[in-house]
Amino acid sequence: MEKISAYKKEIKFHLITNLLIAIFITIACYVHTPLGNIKATLIYTIHFLLLQFSLFGFIYVFSLFKKVFIILFPILFMALSCLSFWVYTQDISIDIGMIQAILETNLDIAVDVFSWFFLVYLILAAIAVYLILKTFIKLEKNTIKSPLFVLSIVGIITFFMVENYRFGALKRRLPYSAVFSIKEYLSKTDLILKNVNNSITSTQDDLHIVFILGESVRADHLSLNGYTRKTTPLLAQQKNIISYKNIFTPLTYTAISVPQILTDKSIIDTTNTATSVYSVLNKADFKTEWIGNQSLEKSYKDIVDTNKKTRIIDQFHSVLSFKKEKDLEILNNVDLTESFKGNKITTLHMIGSHWYYNSRFDKNFEQYKPMVSSKYVGSSSKTALINSYDNTILYLDSFLNTIIEDLKKSRKKTILIYLSDHGEILGEDGKWFHAQKHKASENPAMLVWYSENFREKNQEKTQNLIENKDKSISTDFLFHTLLDLSNIKGFDYTKSLSIFE
Numbered sequence: 001m002e003k004i005s006a007y008k009k010e011i012k013f014h015l016i017t018n019l020l021i022a023i024f025i026t027i028a029c030y031v032h033t034p035l036g037n038i039k040a041t042l043i044y045t046i047h048f049l050l051l052q053f054s055l056f057g058f059i060y061v062f063s064l065f066k067k068v069f070i071i072l073f074p075i076l077f078m079a080l081s082c083l084s085f086w087v088y089t090q091d092i093s094i095d096i097g098m099i100q101a102i103l104e105t106n107l108d109i110a111v112d113v114f115s116w117f118f119l120v121y122l123i124l125a126a127i128a129v130y131l132i133l134k135t136f137i138k139l140e141k142n143t144i145k146s147p148l149f150v151l152s153i154v155g156i157i158t159f160f161m162v163e164n165y166r167f168g169a170l171k172r173r174l175p176y177s178a179v180f181s182i183k184e185y186l187s188k189t190d191l192i193l194k195n196v197n198n199s200i201t202s203t204q205d206d207l208h209i210v211f212i213l214g215e216s217v218r219a220d221h222l223s224l225n226g227y228t229r230k231t232t233p234l235l236a237q238q239k240n241i242i243s244y245k246n247i248f249t250p251l252t253y254t255a256i257s258v259p260q261i262l263t264d265k266s267i268i269d270t271t272n273t274a275t276s277v278y279s280v281l282n283k284a285d286f287k288t289e290w291i292g293n294q295s296l297e298k299s300y301k302d303i304v305d306t307n308k309k310t311r312i313i314d315q316f317h318s319v320l321s322f323k324k325e326k327d328l329e330i331l332n333n334v335d336l337t338e339s340f341k342g343n344k345i346t347t348l349h350m351i352g353s354h355w356y357y358n359s360r361f362d363k364n365f366e367q368y369k370p371m372v373s374s375k376y377v378g379s380s381s382k383t384a385l386i387n388s389y390d391n392t393i394l395y396l397d398s399f400l401n402t403i404i405e406d407l408k409k410s411r412k413k414t415i416l417i418y419l420s421d422h423g424e425i426l427g428e429d430g431k432w433f434h435a436q437k438h439k440a441s442e443n444p445a446m447l448v449w450y451s452e453n454f455r456e457k458n459q460e461k462t463q464n465l466i467e468n469k470d471k472s473i474s475t476d477f478l479f480h481t482l483l484d485l486s487n488i489k490g491f492d493y494t495k496s497l498s499i500f501e
Contacts, residue, residue, distance in 0.1 A: 007146060013135045014148065018056055020128040021175075025080045026051055028087035029173040032322050034356075036374030043378065050162055051170055057155025060148060063136065070136070074129045080175045081125035085118055086316075087174065093318035094177040096184045096298055184298050191259050193302055194275045196491070200283035202343055203487040207454075208412040209345040210336065210403065211482070213258070214396070214420035215294070215319075215352030216434060217445040219245045221393050221426075224447065229368070231393040234401035235447070240455060241404075242469050243447040244499070249422060249475040250442055253435035255299040257421040257475070262303045264479045264493070277479050278306040280491050281345055291334045292349035293327055294319065307347070319354045326362060327351055327399050336406045343486065348403075352396065353424060355433055357388035361395035382427045389426060404449050413458065414451040415485070419478060420444035444475070448499075461485070461500040468499045 030048060035041045063069050086092040143149070162169050171180050219225050223232045224243040235241055250267055251257040260267060263274035278288045289309040295318050296304055304310055313333050314325035327350045334346065353360060356375050368387035372380040400418060407414045423441045425431045434441040448465055455462045477497050484498035495501050 007148065009135075009139055010146060010148060013132075013139055014056060014060065016135055017059060017132050018052055020132060021055060021059075021077075022048075022052055024077070024125050024128055025084045025174050026055070028084035029177075031088060032091045033375050034322070034358075034373065035379075036372075037379050040374040040379035047169070050158060051173055053155045054159035054162070054170060055155070055175070057152040057158070060152035061156070064144065064149075066136075070133060074133065076175075077129050077132070078122070078125055080178060081122065081128075083178055084174055085121050089117075091321045091323040092316045093295075093321045094174060094181060095295060095318050096181045099178070099181045099185045187298070190272050191263075191299065191302065192273045193263075193279070193306070194273055196275060196279040196283050198283065198490045200280060200488060200490040202281075202284040202286065203489065204343055204413075204485075206412050207343040207486065208340075208407075208410060208414045209343075209482065209485065210407065210414070210416045211345060211347045211478075212400070212403070212416065212418040213261070213347060213349045214418060214445065215254070215350050215354045216422065216424040217353050217393065217396060217420035218423035218426075218440050219243075219247065219443045219445045220440070221390060222445055222447075225445075229390055231390050232397040234397050235404075238401065238404055238449060240451070241447060241449045242465055243445075244469050244471075244473065245443075246470065246472045247419070247444050247446045247475060247477075248442055248472060249444060250437070251475075252422045252437065252441040254294075254421050255297050258297075258300045259303060261419065261421065261475050261478050262300060266476050267474050276303045276306040277482050278303070278345070280483060280488060281343075281486060282306065282308065283491075284486065284488055285342055286486070287340060287342065287344040288347075289334075289344075290347045290349065291330055292347075293325060293330050293351045294349055319351060322356065322359050324351060324359055326360065327395070328402070331399075331402060331406075336403060337409050345482070350396075350399070352420065353389060353392040357385070357392050360392045365391050365394045365398070367391060367394055377432055385432075386426050389424065400447075400449075407449075407451060410451070411453065412451075413454040415454050416449040417446075417478075417481070418448075419446045419475070464500050473499065 026048070030044060033044060035044060062073070083094050087094065159170055163171060170176055221227050221231060222243060223230050224235060224241075225245040249257055249260075251260055259265065259274070260269075262278070263276055265271075265274040281288055288307040290304050290307040291311050291313065292304070293313055295312060295315050311333055313329055317324040330348050330350070334348070336346065351360060358371060368390045370384045371388040371391065372384045374380060377385065400416070404416060407416060421444065422434050423443045423445075424434055425436065425438045425440045428438060428440055431438055450462060450465070477499055480493045480495065480497040481499050483491065483493045484495055484500050
């Protein structure tokens with residue numbers, strides 16, 4: 001008891017500090033999480049406590065450097081409180097996209113986000129900082145000799161143990177998400193894009209390629225591929241549609257799959273240099289545009305930026321946000337029937353079927369029930385999880401069908417190519433989601449639709465499309481397929497990998 005009494009002020013300081021950090025920063029990451037039942041609530045409570053305990057460890061060590069702490073802590077606390085305000089009120093995700101927007105946005109635009117509510121929040125945060133520093137300055141004991149120092153080391157170890165058990169479990173929550181997003185923003189991309197200096201031409205004319213990059217859609221949950229549920233009823237009624245059910249990729253998460261899909265890198269290529277497909281098409285006088293419903297990750301942002309036009313919708317809500325725009329919002333930001341001269345490729349990047357599934361569709365697509373009611377996987381049955389997932393496929397069916405109906409109005413030689421970046425595991429072998437090896441995550445959905453005008457002008461290519469539909473094909477195909485489709489001259493690519501050959 002005497003030892004506890006001796007360190008009473010120190011204990012009081014860290015309790016107050018952690019409580020105020022929880023209120024003004026970390027709890028913001030949990031308030032929008034659907035829990036559903038007692039089990040999910042318990043799991044997320046444990047998660048929150050582990051987060052706070054790890055923070056205690058880092059803060060204790062930080063507080064050992066008293067003068068540095070007094071100067072830097074208020075700055076860090078206020079900056080993180082600013083971020084948490086938007087997480088509280090808008091469920092905004094603190095990721096590299098958000099950090100980039102903050103650091104690169106003009107001051108006059110940034111001023112527009114201020115409000116009286118925001119100002120009041122900052123005043124309260126400033127009061128919290130004052131209370132923390134006032135308590136800290138009065139500390140008599142705060143050294144490595146304190147029993148709390150040993151506890152702080154355990155807290156720091158806890159962070160690494162939790163991250164080792166499940167990557168991103170703590171890193172994706174404030175304040176860690178801000179720290180690691182800044183680190184990612186400042187780091188250089190691993191992929192080096194080659195300059196395309198060749199004299200490149202295309203013998204196509206009036207060609208419009210619409211490439212749709214999907215997310216987490218596995219091939220065997222499309223009824224076009226024989227799935228027992230009618231998940232693609234609208235697409236099944238379309239003419240000139242071909243589904244490829246045997247696409248393969250070992251790259252089962254977006255950060256590594258998308259750079260490979262959009263370049264000449266092979267799925268087994270370990271080099272860090274590649275050529276963007278858009279760079280080649282630009283040289284051939286194609287109009288290139290990218291409209292995405294996902295914030296750009298560092299690994300493929302440079303590739304996307306090789307498009308002549310780029311637009312990211314709802315860029316401050318990532319896949320982790322429950323307020324993320326549905327994919328149909330993409331179509332409000334692009335005119336697929338717009339008249340143009342020459343050739344064009346339009347890329348639409350979907351949020352698709354990324355977890356949390358219920359956030360990917362609206363009530364009109366709640367066909368399969370019961371659905372999941374919590375973000376915690378363990379609180380839902382396998383049936384509910386698959387029901388929610390299949391509802392995302394129904395939404396995809398409507399999304400693609402809407403685009404096809406628009407493209408039918410065009411007089412161009414129009415072709416749509418849909419490819420998911422990877423598949424999704426739905427409970428097979430006790431596994432869920434992706435970013436792990438499994439045949440379900442390595443078999444992404446892929447399909448092609450072409451207009452009558454395209455068929456008439458490209459009969460041999462169309463026949464080859466049909467003949468190749470049952471072949472086993474890796475995602476290497478896309479780069480070479482797009483260049484073959486475009487009749488590119490003056491740039492070497494592998495025609496044998498094209499689905500038009």
